[in-house]
Amino acid sequence: MRGAGGFRASVYALVARIPAGRVMGYGHVAAAIGVPGAARQVGYALAALPPERDDVPWQRVVRSSGHLAFAGDPVRGSRQRALLQGEGVPFLGDRVDMARAGWIPDTGR
């Protein structure tokens, strides 16, 4: 899992650890699994996320700026925002309040 022969597996495992009401940036996730700069691959991994992995809260992964990845998508975009708000994620207009909703694995907070 983590690291060897499973970049995507590491992403799924970490995203699955994100508690409700919290979010992480793509770059943060990549760095957390040991591959800083691979933010695009995190999104790519979630894009390839199979239906079986419905246990992975992909909606809790947003951009470093706090804006949603699907901001321009009227279908998935609105759904992601609805899911996050339903979990109690603080929003600042159209973007997430990373200062409060941002979650770091090691801190456990």
Added chain:
DNA sequence: TCCATGACTCCGC
């Protein structure tokens, strides 16, 4: 093994 793609990020204007 090489080439093309992409749910991103940083930097400059």
Added chain:
DNA sequence: CGCGGAGCCATGG
């Protein structure tokens, strides 16, 4: 503060 371009790295054909 918004827009555009270049850089990055893993995955699939």
